Amino acid sequence: MTHRRTIVAGNWKMNLDRAKARDLAAAVAARAAEAGTTELVLCPPAVYVETVAAALGGSSPVALGAQNMHDHSSGAFTGEVAPPMLLDLGCRYVILGHSERRTLFGETDAVVNAKTRAALAAGLTPIVCVGETLEEREGGRTAAVVTTQVQGSLAGLTPTDLEKIVVAYEPVWAIGTGKVATPLQAQEVHALIRGLLGGLASPAVAAKVRIQYGGSVKPDNAADLAVQPDIDGALVGGASLKADDFLGIAKAFGV
Numbered sequence: 001m002t003h004r005r006t007i008v009a010g011n012w013k014m015n016l017d018r019a020k021a022r023d024l025a026a027a028v029a030a031r032a033a034e035a036g037t038t039e040l041v042l043c044p045p046a047v048y049v050e051t052v053a054a055a056l057g058g059s060s061p062v063a064l065g066a067q068n069m070h071d072h073s074s075g076a077f078t079g080e081v082a083p084p085m086l087l088d089l090g091c092r093y094v095i096l097g098h099s100e101r102r103t104l105f106g107e108t109d110a111v112v113n114a115k116t117r118a119a120l121a122a123g124l125t126p127i128v129c130v131g132e133t134l135e136e137r138e139g140g141r142t143a144a145v146v147t148t149q150v151q152g153s154l155a156g157l158t159p160t161d162l163e164k165i166v167v168a169y170e171p172v173w174a175i176g177t178g179k180v181a182t183p184l185q186a187q188e189v190h191a192l193i194r195g196l197l198g199g200l201a202s203p204a205v206a207a208k209v210r211i212q213y214g215g216s217v218k219p220d221n222a223a224d225l226a227v228q229p230d231i232d233g234a235l236v237g238g239a240s241l242k243a244d245d246f247l248g249i250a251k252a253f254g255v
């Protein structure tokens with residue numbers, strides 16, 4: 001049993017419409033108790049954050065998050081969304097450095113680092129994503145790649161800041177592919193990440209940081225991941241679009 005509160009976040013990506021976003025949020029909110037002790041986070045497309053906030057209601061136990069943000073708090077950045085804007089709409093979390101942002105939108109570790117610092121400065125909790133590609137895993141480079149991403153994305157954070165963040169280990173080859181990492185493959189990298197956090201701050205700080213696994217998590221594979229000592233929840237893509245599946249995963253991580 002971990003002393004860290006488990007956290008399961010739904011990354012809706014660029015899916016749903018306004019009515020479906022509202023209905024899904026309302027369904028999750030109505031059944032949030034099924035998640036037991038697990039903290040639930042919904043990350044809708046930015047344009048539906050307000051709709052989802054309204055569907056969750058003011059004192060919902062379900063937290064709200066965004067999928068991305070800019071690192072400046074205002075200015076001439078056409079099309080971008082600033083951290084204080086997300087906070088203003090009720091977001092508490094923001095996913096940063098998702099592999100789709102890294103590969104499709106050219107986000108480097110330096111960019112993720114700037115965004116992570118900006119999120120923390122604004123009072124948002126970043127969910128910082130890292131993970132290797134299939135080619136990197138097959139080339140025996142998983143540890144080196146994840147080490148570079150963790151150290152680069154979290155460079156210069158104080159122990160107090162590090163303690164607040166969530167890290168998501170998402171092997172790129174497992175995202176949206178139906179290929180889930182085995183619990184032992186995932187645990188091995190989670191333990192590596194916790195060790196790296198220990199080096200950036202201290203083992204005591206690292207012991208407080210929640211590390212999610214992401215990559216084709218479903219209700220039927222969540223329980224085997226949940227028993228691993230360093231897996232503290234899941235970042236869920238496809239399965240978060242169905243309340244039954246999302247809550248089934250959250251339940252597997254809760255008590």
Ligand code: PEP
Binds near residue numbers: 011216
């Ligand atoms: C994700 O995009 O963060 C993700 C884990 O997706 P999926 O669950 O669909 O693999």
